[in-house]
Amino acid sequence: MSKHLFGLVVTGYGVAANNRGENDGNITTLQKLLWHGQVHTTVSAEAIRWAIRYYWQRSGLPVNRIWDDDKNDHIWQDPDWTAWADGRDDATFIDDDVLGYMRADAAKEEGNEAEEQAEGGGRRPRAKKGTALKRRGRLEVTRAVSLTPFAGDITFNARSGEKGSTSLYGTEVHATRYQYGFALTPESLRVPARALAVLDAVAGLTEVAGNQSRFLFDFSPESLLLRWTDDMAPRFLYAFEMDENGEVRVPRVLERVRAGDIAPDELVVAGRLAESPDGQELKRLGATVVPGVKAGVALVQERMRKDLGIGE
Numbered sequence: 001m002s003k004h005l006f007g008l009v010v011t012g013y014g015v016a017a018n019n020r021g022e023n024d025g026n027i028t029t030l031q032k033l034l035w036h037g038q039v040h041t042t043v044s045a046e047a048i049r050w051a052i053r054y055y056w057q058r059s060g061l062p063v064n065r066i067w068d069d070d071k072n073d074h075i076w077q078d079p080d081w082t083a084w085a086d087g088r089d090d091a092t093f094i095d096d097d098v099l100g101y102m103r104a105d106a107a108k109e110e111g112n113e114a115e116e117q118a119e120g121g122g123r124r125p126r127a128k129k130g131t132a133l134k135r136r137g138r139l140e141v142t143r144a145v146s147l148t149p150f151a152g153d154i155t156f157n158a159r160s161g162e163k164g165s166t167s168l169y170g171t172e173v174h175a176t177r178y179q180y181g182f183a184l185t186p187e188s189l190r191v192p193a194r195a196l197a198v199l200d201a202v203a204g205l206t207e208v209a210g211n212q213s214r215f216l217f218d219f220s221p222e223s224l225l226l227r228w229t230d231d232m233a234p235r236f237l238y239a240f241e242m243d244e245n246g247e248v249r250v251p252r253v254l255e256r257v258r259a260g261d262i263a264p265d266e267l268v269v270a271g272r273l274a275e276s277p278d279g280q281e282l283k284r285l286g287a288t289v290v291p292g293v294k295a296g297v298a299l300v301q302e303r304m305r306k307d308l309g310i311g312e
Contacts, residue, residue: 002188049099055205062094101134140182222248236250
């Protein structure tokens, strides 16, 4: 039976605010959604995946899609994914393996010689279909959702234009924490050992947002729940909550552990949550609880190496 890696991250407290984009507008907005009946801000899963790829690039891992800050665009190492077609697993890039890829090509001709009968006796050319070169991403990531509702805070700014003109615009800001989850089955990768680099990236994320409008918000985990299991369901996504004192709690995780839905020995609790009452209760129930996020990641990576037969 395959082993599955599930994770739930909550960031530290910070201020989310997009920089003004290239398009003029009166308000620089944050993405929002209705969550439990209230408006919360959110960061897309694609933005988190982008940040994971960028982390690997800056860490020196070979990636196919390289971000060039000077050109404000991506540069492809292998735009045709030839290593995949040739079956050279070790020659493939980590971002293609973990995050997937797709290139859709339109049909090269409007029609072909074959024709089909149209209504009324007329004849029309049969349209050619396009082709797609694709691989589904193996790493699944949820949207990040703020732990606190958005109160509608806006700062007002001024920008100098041509001939002494001034444009006024507002920027939405939200002081909050974000939580998001992820899932990965390492054996679904061409190179299962790359799952270790996924955990490294999650532990080391920094800015997460759209390309040139990235804002510095520490997306590395302040608290982290990891589960290495035979179970195919994560069972703890979006489980972080804020109590009346502003402390992060995980009452639903405790419920799932006590109910037997999550085996405590599958859980690693790391970061600030470790010293909380909920963290200590999970420790009493049999979970592995450590104060350091990096230490928690290292423990799960060791379990993965052992179960998957991955060398150092």
